Amino acid sequence: MSRGFHAFFRQYYNLRALLARLDPDLGMLSPVRDYPLVHARGARDRFTGLPSSPPLNAFALAARSPSFPVGELAGVNVAAALQLLDVDVPGVYTRLDHRDAPAFLDAIRFPAAARHLAFEVFSRSFFADPARLSAAELAVMFHLYFLGSSEGLLFDVANAPFPQAIWRPWSAYLARHGVSERLATPVSRLAAGERRRFAVHARGRSAEEFDAVVLATDVPGLRDLVAGSAWPGTGDWRRRALALPSAPPFLVSRLWLDRPVRPDRPAFLGTAGFPTLDNVSVLERFEDEAARWARGRGGSVVELHAYALPETCDEHVERKRLVAQLHRVFPETAHATVVDQRHETRADCALFPPGGYERRLTPATPDPWLVVAGDHVRVDLPVALMERAATSGLLAANALLGRWGLPGHPLWSVPRRGRWAPLRALARWARSEGQPGQRPDARRA
């Protein structure tokens, strides 16, 4: 099951270019055409059929959403809200990284009833309590997924389990290019090599030596690796790597039910206002293996995600709470028997707290032959999550290729700043008038 449902947004240009090496038509992905969001109080929003150009998409969403009461819209601080249309990377971090996301939405006077739209949709995968998310990161997500791109909130999903759709084809592709893999071989230590620059130690194996290393682990893996290695990097770099913050635990539960969910249930449903449930997916709507099982058994395969669980949570308690919430969202499942289940509780996602931007690692390290990649890495482009992982991987590769005198790979992103010049100018004017909570624009100074 891996970590289950993943949305491959249309503006993930670098990730899609990588996947196109496996199949130029991206046949491993299928579109999810509708993407409703339900609030525990009953409000329901949809993201299909919106105009593609900002700010019209934002106006249309606000106009048709039951979450945007017209009365409250009148109270929005327009000058502060304009900052969302003037996101430039990395300048937005200078202005907003010191604040947390709820404080920023407070300054905008973002309607309380619509907060879940901001948190559940634009930044739904930051895996932490909103107060632990940098306002700059929230603004970048608004820009990336909505206000700065014309692809909007549409996404595709893998139409087969990840091993079949992605990992095995990648292994075959890499093998054709002379790569040898050591899977399930955690690296415990890096040291200076004797014949080559790096000696890479993995548990239970003799060290192997390499000319260059890309550290593409998750955050806890990176912290452990750096802690276990007296080298590499300078003191400051090591301190930053060891202090990288992790998000709290998440739980993914996949249930095989003996009867189907209602035919009108969508492939993916975002949820808000529930104790822990963040989304429900119905796998037979898009994944071939689940579709075969559901057809053969007359059942359904549903997956539940819960993010930002308490650090000390008990997985068994959380599993039960998740299933109880499923019964609220899809009442027909209350009578279903769970014929099989898989659960993953982990705490290895990156966290982007207020004030953390300056301390993030970049692809370059103090050693020119050692580079870092992953979704926690600072790349100074408007990208996030899987796309940030892919983009940082390409940047890391390009750094090494350049040293070997080889050409690198092109990189793409949505525009690095807001798409509408008059609104950007208006936002800058509002900033110069000293909107509360905004730091002055450093570049202008």
Ligand SMILES: Cc1cc2nc3c(=O)[nH]c(=O)nc-3n(C[C@H](O)[C@H](O)[C@H](O)COP(=O)(O)OP(=O)(O)OC[C@H]3O[C@@H](n4cnc5c(N)ncnc54)[C@H](O)[C@@H]3O)c2cc1C
């Ligand atoms: C439940 C869930 C849902 C998500 N949904 C979405 C989504 O819809 N859209 C989206 O864009 N993103 C989503 N994400 C985020 C996405 O999964 C990550 O952004 C992405 O996987 C990050 O890739 P990465 O390569 O940086 O790290 P990872 O995918 O975490 O890979 C790091 C790898 O390093 C390995 N490793 C760690 N330590 C060592 C070591 N010492 N030696 C060797 N290997 C080691 C780990 O085993 C792991 O395989 C979701 C994440 C979760 C958990």
